[in-house]
Amino acid sequence: MSEPISPITLPPAINPQQEGEWLRLKLQQWLDSQFIPELVNQQIARRAAQIYLRQRFEGENDLGSLVIAIVTEMQAFDFSKSFYGEFAIANAVGEILLESIGINYCCGQLDS
Incomplete structure (x- = not known):
């Protein structure tokens, strides 16, 4: 039987506003790089x-x-003007956050 995935806890937010802005920029860059840059990606x-x-x-x-x-x-x-949906966005945010804390998420494996 497989083992459950251990929870991943982010460090407490020191400056949430700055963290939110950083995430917004990273996510928009990711969205723009996957297909074509579109106004809806900013939204x-x-x-x-x-x-x-x-x-x-x-x-x-x-x-x-x-x-x-x-x-x-x-x-x-x-999402009618986008190639994306809520699951793709949430997964992208998860990947961005994992990368930011140094966790490799490639190929279904979590490596620190």
């Missing part, structure tokens, strides 16, 4: 960063909970 990145920021202000440090919050709240976003 998606801004909304995902707002969700992330609010969660961090509320003291959330668990990566899984942050990703679930983004999936849940991004369901209300209008």
Whole structure:
């Protein structure tokens, strides 16, 4: 039987505003690099960063909970002008955050 994945906890937010802005920029860069840069990518990145920021202000440090919050709240976003959906955005945020804390997520493996 497989082992459950251990939770990944982010360090407490020292400067959540700066963290949110950093995430917004990184996510927009990722979105723009996957297909073509589009105005909607800015809106998606801004909304995902707002969700992330609010969660961090509320003291959330668990990566899984942050990703679930983004999936849940991004369901209300209008993705009709985008190639993306809420799951792709939440997964991208998770990958960006994993990379930022030095965790390699390649090929289904988590390596520190």
